[in-house]
Amino acid sequence: MPKYFAIIPAAGFGSRMENQLPKQYLPLSGKPMIYHAVDTFCRSALIHQVFIVLSPQDTQWQQYDWNVYDEKLTVLYQGGATRAESVLNGLIEAPNNYPVTAQDWILVHDAARPLFTQNQLKHLIEAVGDDPVGGLLAIPIADTLKRSNSDNCVAQTESRDNLWQAQTPQMFRYQMLVDALSNNTHQNVTDDASAIEALGLHPKLVHNRDYNFKVTYPQDLELAEIIIKTRNNP
Ligand code: CTP
Ligand code: MG
Numbered sequence: 001m002p003k004y005f006a007i008i009p010a011a012g013f014g015s016r017m018e019n020q021l022p023k024q025y026l027p028l029s030g031k032p033m034i035y036h037a038v039d040t041f042c043r044s045a046l047i048h049q050v051f052i053v054l055s056p057q058d059t060q061w062q063q064y065d066w067n068v069y070d071e072k073l074t075v076l077y078q079g080g081a082t083r084a085e086s087v088l089n090g091l092i093e094a095p096n097n098y099p100v101t102a103q104d105w106i107l108v109h110d111a112a113r114p115l116f117t118q119n120q121l122k123h124l125i126e127a128v129g130d131d132p133v134g135g136l137l138a139i140p141i142a143d144t145l146k147r148s149n150s151d152n153c154v155a156q157t158e159s160r161d162n163l164w165q166a167q168t169p170q171m172f173r174y175q176m177l178v179d180a181l182s183n184n185t186h187q188n189v190t191d192d193a194s195a196i197e198a199l200g201l202h203p204k205l206v207h208n209r210d211y212n213f214k215v216t217y218p219q220d221l222e223l224a225e226i227i228i229k230t231r232n233n234p
Contacts, residue, residue: 003048003104004125006041006169007094009086010034010111011055011079016216023215024111025060029228032064033215036114036228042069044121047107049098053090055079074098084189088181091174102175105134108192109169114224115211116169124169127206134172135204136193137212138164164205166191167212172203 014023024034034052041050049072054061056077066073074097078089087108094100107124109116120137128135145158170192172180180195189195193203215221 002101002173004046004107004171005049005051005094005098005100005104005174006047006107006109007051007053007087007090008034008037008041008109008111009053009079009083009090011053011058011086012083012112014112017218017221019218022060023221026221028114028221028224029232032060033114033221034111035064037109037111037116038066038069038073040116040118040121041107041109042072044118046121046125049074051076051090051094051097053079053086082189084181084184084192084195087192088178091178091181100174102173104174105171106174106177107169107171108177110214112215113168113212114215115213115227117210120208120210120212121169123208124171124206128171128204131204133196133201133203134170134176135206136170136191137167137208138205139167139208140164166193167208167214170203172196
């Protein structure tokens with residue numbers, strides 16, 4: 001039976017958050033933002049090991065006490081210039097720290113999606129099942145889509161039929177994901193699925209009905225705080 005592993009790329013700087021501190025360490029509900037995703041994966045019996053990919057220059061991770069997760073957490077200071085590079089570097093390094101085989105599942109999850117829960121994790125793993133390719137959490141686009149011209153005026157309205165917003169986790173077999181990202185780190189790959197798609201494969205879109213947005217702008221952090229507070233005190 002293939003095993004399930006999580007890899008959390010957290011080597012970005014969060015430039016759109018406009019804060020000195022990389023966004024994965026900004027406080028959210030009394031913890032650094034990355035803690036929330038780490039906690040969901042580490043507490044899940046479905047997940048064998050959790051790999052965190054940090055920038056080689058990271059000084060923040062060690063400021064916190066991660067002992068509660070003990071040996072389930074492996075920290076790799078191997079982040080690259082892009083998200084795709086960070087993920088690939090982590091994937092290549094992971095088997096030196098823990099036995100990972102070609103057919104094992106890798107769930108790649110952004111450190112900046114702190115609202116990811118155990119239920120979402122179960123839903124994704126069940127929906128993907130033993131799919132030969134893999135899949136990702138996603139939501140159908142709700143808003144009307146406008147394409148702009150160079151002056152930020154509307155050039156045209158785009159149909160939103162069959163359009164989805166990709167989230168994470170995105171789960172693929174270890175070797176397929178390594179092969180896909182090895183081919184694609186120099187192209188415009190902002191998620192793992194697009195590297196798989198470039199191989200001519202079709203990842204499964206798994207409709208997520210719960211909050212799991214990426215914290216990108218300052219107002220996203222405020223909303224995430226409210227949602228966590230409400231979940232804790234329904
Ligand atoms: N990431 C990474 N290595 C990079 C760039 C991004 O590991 N070179 C990680 C981020 O830390 C984050 C995830 O990929 O957990 C999603 O990326 P994004 O939301 O774009 O984060 P940043 O790149 O940090 O933010 P920004 O694009 O606003 O600078
Ligand atoms: Mg980025």
